Amino acid sequence: MDFPVAPPILYRPNVAAILMNAQDEIFVAERINIKGAWQFPQGGIDEGEDAETAVFRELAEEIGVTRDKLQILQQRGGYRYAFAKNRLKYGIYGGQEQTYYLCRFLGTDADIDLAATHQEFATCKWIQPRDFKMSWVPKFKRSVYRQVFADFFQIDLEPAEGD
Numbered sequence: 001m002d003f004p005v006a007p008p009i010l011y012r013p014n015v016a017a018i019l020m021n022a023q024d025e026i027f028v029a030e031r032i033n034i035k036g037a038w039q040f041p042q043g044g045i046d047e048g049e050d051a052e053t054a055v056f057r058e059l060a061e062e063i064g065v066t067r068d069k070l071q072i073l074q075q076r077g078g079y080r081y082a083f084a085k086n087r088l089k090y091g092i093y094g095g096q097e098q099t100y101y102l103c104r105f106l107g108t109d110a111d112i113d114l115a116a117t118h119q120e121f122a123t124c125k126w127i128q129p130r131d132f133k134m135s136w137v138p139k140f141k142r143s144v145y146r147q148v149f150a151d152f153f154q155i156d157l158e159p160a161e162g163d
Contacts, residue, residue, distance in 0.1 A: 009094035011080055015055040016042035016098050018152065019065070019105040020073070026129050027105065028136075029063065029114070029121035038136035042098065051077070051099045062120055064113030065105070074102040076151055084140040098144065102152050129153040134160035 018040050019027035031037040043058035045051055052075075056067045082095035089096075114121045129149060134157050137145050142163065149155045 009082055010092050011095045011097035012089060012093035013045040013051070014042060014096040014098045015045060015051050015058060016040045016100045016148075017055050017059055018100060018102045018148075019059075019070070020102060021105050021126055023126070024128075025126035026132070027063075027112075027124060027126055028132065029124040032119055032122045035122075036136065037138070038133075039141075040100075044096075051075075052101075055099075055101045055103075059103075061117045062114075063124070064116030065107060065111055069105065069107035069111050071104040071106060072101055073104055074152060076100050076148075079144045079147060081141050081144050084138065100148055100152070130155055132157060134158065134163065139163075 021027070026040075028038045028040065031039065041059055041062045043054065043062065045054040046057075049057070052072070056070070059065045059070065060067075077097075077099035079098040079100060080095060083089065083093075086094065088094055112124065114124060130153075132145075132149065134142055134145065137160075139160075139162075142160065146157055149157050
């Protein structure tokens, strides 16, 4: 019996930004529609856009932080996750492939505007990287977050309950 071959997953190109302040704390924001879901600003790379341009655009759109308030410290790519329950984004993407940017935040908290364009976050805070909780992240993204914290901060985050 022959089984149909499943089409390969198409990964949407995506960027994410880890902002770090002068105290080496990182910026996390709570999603407006999911209480207790904290994450880094992130978003898709538009057609004809490179990853660096996309990360600066996303930060301006999502949290109002402009390019002049940022200094890129590191960039790493190839982080992939598939969406939960075989969901497709835009009818074709079964997941995302992310490039992460660690950026020094050169501004002040007054430069952060969660309602800059389309508000995605209810609130935000600065934390030490070791204080990030895997329970804040949906299960389908946890392996990426675990790898990101290992790569950028040499931290092995505690698994969330049920992992």
